Every structure is written in C-alpha cells, then in structure tokens.
Amino acid sequence: MSFKCAFLGCGGRSHAHAWVYPNITRGGAVACCDLVEEKAQAYAEEFGIPAYYTELDEMLEQEKPDLVHMVMPPTIRVPLMTRLAEAGVPAVIVEKPVCIGADDYKALRALEASSSTKFAVNHQLRYHEKMMELLEYVHGGGIGEVRFLDASSVLPMSGQGVHVLDLLFAFADYEPVQTVFGASAGYDDINGTHPSPRTAESLINFPSGKRAALQAGEGAPMMASDQPRHMHKRIAVYGTKGFIHWTMWGYERSLPDGSIETGEHVYREVDDPGQVNLTNAMFDWLEDDNKPAPTNLATSLDEWLVILAGYQSTVTQNPVDMPFDPPDDLLDQFKAFVGAEE
Numbered sequence: 001m002s003f004k005c006a007f008l009g010c011g012g013r014s015h016a017h018a019w020v021y022p023n024i025t026r027g028g029a030v031a032c033c034d035l036v037e038e039k040a041q042a043y044a045e046e047f048g049i050p051a052y053y054t055e056l057d058e059m060l061e062q063e064k065p066d067l068v069h070m071v072m073p074p075t076i077r078v079p080l081m082t083r084l085a086e087a088g089v090p091a092v093i094v095e096k097p098v099c100i101g102a103d104d105y106k107a108l109r110a111l112e113a114s115s116s117t118k119f120a121v122n123h124q125l126r127y128h129e130k131m132m133e134l135l136e137y138v139h140g141g142g143i144g145e146v147r148f149l150d151a152s153s154v155l156p157m158s159g160q161g162v163h164v165l166d167l168l169f170a171f172a173d174y175e176p177v178q179t180v181f182g183a184s185a186g187y188d189d190i191n192g193t194h195p196s197p198r199t200a201e202s203l204i205n206f207p208s209g210k211r212a213a214l215q216a217g218e219g220a221p222m223m224a225s226d227q228p229r230h231m232h233k234r235i236a237v238y239g240t241k242g243f244i245h246w247t248m249w250g251y252e253r254s255l256p257d258g259s260i261e262t263g264e265h266v267y268r269e270v271d272d273p274g275q276v277n278l279t280n281a282m283f284d285w286l287e288d289d290n291k292p293a294p295t296n297l298a299t300s301l302d303e304w305l306v307i308l309a310g311y312q313s314t315v316t317q318n319p320v321d322m323p324f325d326p327p328d329d330l331l332d333q334f335k336a337f338v339g340a341e342e
C-alpha cells in the first residue's frame, strides 16, 4: 500500500521534509496546509503536491492522511498535536524540540498515554546511515562495555542540545536515567520560541554504572574553528575496549586491532537519507505496532525530562533523582534564577 502523507506548516524547515519525497517509495504527498495561503500554494507548486489548504480540519477531513509532518515552532505543539490525535490521524512526525517547559511536557505525557496516534520526533540524526552503523557497532560490543558518553552542541539546549541528547539515549541503549546534576547560566531564546539556558551542562548517571555528560550552548567544544555554531553537534562514546566519535563532518572509531578508522561526510548530503529513513520508520510502525520508531514520543519525553532535570538541578543546586515530577512553572523558576529578562 502507498501511504497518504500530508504537511502541516509550510515554513522554512518543512522543505527538508518534502524535498526527500522523490526518494520515498512507500508513500506519496497528497496535501499541505499553512495558515498563510500563499505559503501553502507555493509549497504545493514547488513539490508537486496535488492539494493545498489553509484549514487543518478541512485537510484532515478531505484527505484522511496516514502520516502528517507537523513542522511548527515548539510553542504551539500541544493544541495541534491534540487536534491531530482527536481527528484520529494514524501517525505524525513532529519537529524538535518536542517541548519548551514542564507544563507542555505534562500535557504531552497525558496525550501520549491516552491517544492511539503514533507520534515521533524529527531527530533525523538518529537515522543517518553512519549513525545507525555506529550504533550497531557499539551495541554489538565493538568498543566493549560502554562506560562514558559525551554529547555536545554549540547551539543551546532547545536548539540542538535535544538532537545530541537523543543520540546519547540511543548509544546508552535507552537505559533509564538514574540521576541528573545540571549547571546552567544565562538565557537564550532562538526566534522567541526556543527558550534555553545560554550555556548548560548535565552530568547523567545510569543504574548500570555508565555515565554521561551533556553540554549545550556557549562553552561547548568547537571542533573546528572554520565551522559555524550550528555545525558543532557531536557525540563520543567510550568503552572498555575503544571509542567512537561522530561530528557533523566526520567520524572516528577504534577497531579491534587498536587502529583508528576515520571518515568524512557532508552533513547536508547525509541528512536527507536520514530524513528518508525516519519517514520509512514511521511506515514500519504503521504496518507493525511492535516496531515503534526509535524517536517515538514516549522516548522523546523521557529525553525532555532529562533537560527539565537540568533546569531543576540548576534552581535547587542539587542532583535530581529520576524520574521526577517537574513543577508546572519550572521554566519560569529557571528564567528567574538565571536572570532572564522578560
């Protein structure tokens, strides 16, 4: 069967969801929707999409899509995801960051528990070919027992910290987090929709004894001086027998004979196949309930709780035992603590 796919939001980022459709064989784009008619019309023309709408409910009623790509700022996720779930849309890919604070986190936890819609977050890095190869290598024992994970991004937590945290969870094989001790300073808010500490670091312990460091924002490692800030997502994983290290332009991994394999990639070129793989993972999940996409909503909310624990830890100056129940106004408490101006 060919899945019917639709796009909600025809802004800048949504182009990267649509332009890979020529490489998607199991589904086709049937419609797009934006409040701004000119945007919806131009998007439909650019990608050869047969229908465009300015009203979400009308699109859902007319097209009955199997999969909706929801590409929106994080400030309006809860009402729109709720509408998609109530309309019975079978699957939705939602852009990152999934949340901005604790109140929307709680609302999405409730939605995840009560709805049958299969939501996944657009952490396409997790689906890059090289990333999946490195994950298989690490999970297959290629570096021995994992002891330490080091993930960082120079853009702040809500911008790209969430992407590297998602990788950290994957390389930790989704072991539940035990404690988080976070420190952060200053305040940043990309586009007024991505509130974040200006700089933040969390030290994470797992019950198995492995540990991790997550760093996002100013002070995170710049791996090459000629690369812009958004090009500094990276993860390194250290085990009892070796390591892997991935950056946005290359990778290293230790081999059993003690030598180091290295390789280069062009991010834009490897990102598009990652987006295709993520879309295919949604089709797999639609076909088989036992094959949830790795970046499903429940896992992404577990990841977001680690970020909230970093905020909580900053405010209380104490480690946070996981899981924890964040206060609804945690983001406001955090903003007051770091001296964010309204």
Ligand SMILES: NC(=O)c1ccc[n+]([C@@H]2O[C@H](COP(=O)([O-])OP(=O)(O)OC[C@H]3O[C@@H](n4cnc5c(N)ncnc54)[C@H](O)[C@@H]3O)[C@@H](O)[C@H]2O)c1
Binding pocket: 008, 009, 010, 011, 012, 013, 014, 033, 034, 035, 036, 039, 054, 056, 071, 072, 073, 074, 076, 080, 095, 096, 097, 122, 123, 124, 159
């Ligand atoms: N995964 C990645 O690598 C990556 C890269 C860049 C950005 N992003 C994320 O993408 C997200 C948003 O991206 P953007 O820059 O395209 O946003 P945007 O604000 O440019 O676009 C959103 C669009 O949605 C439309 N819209 C809003 N409410 C609507 C509604 N109710 N019905 C129909 N249309 C509606 C707006 O008119 C707008 O055109 C952000 O969360 C950002 O973090 C992810």
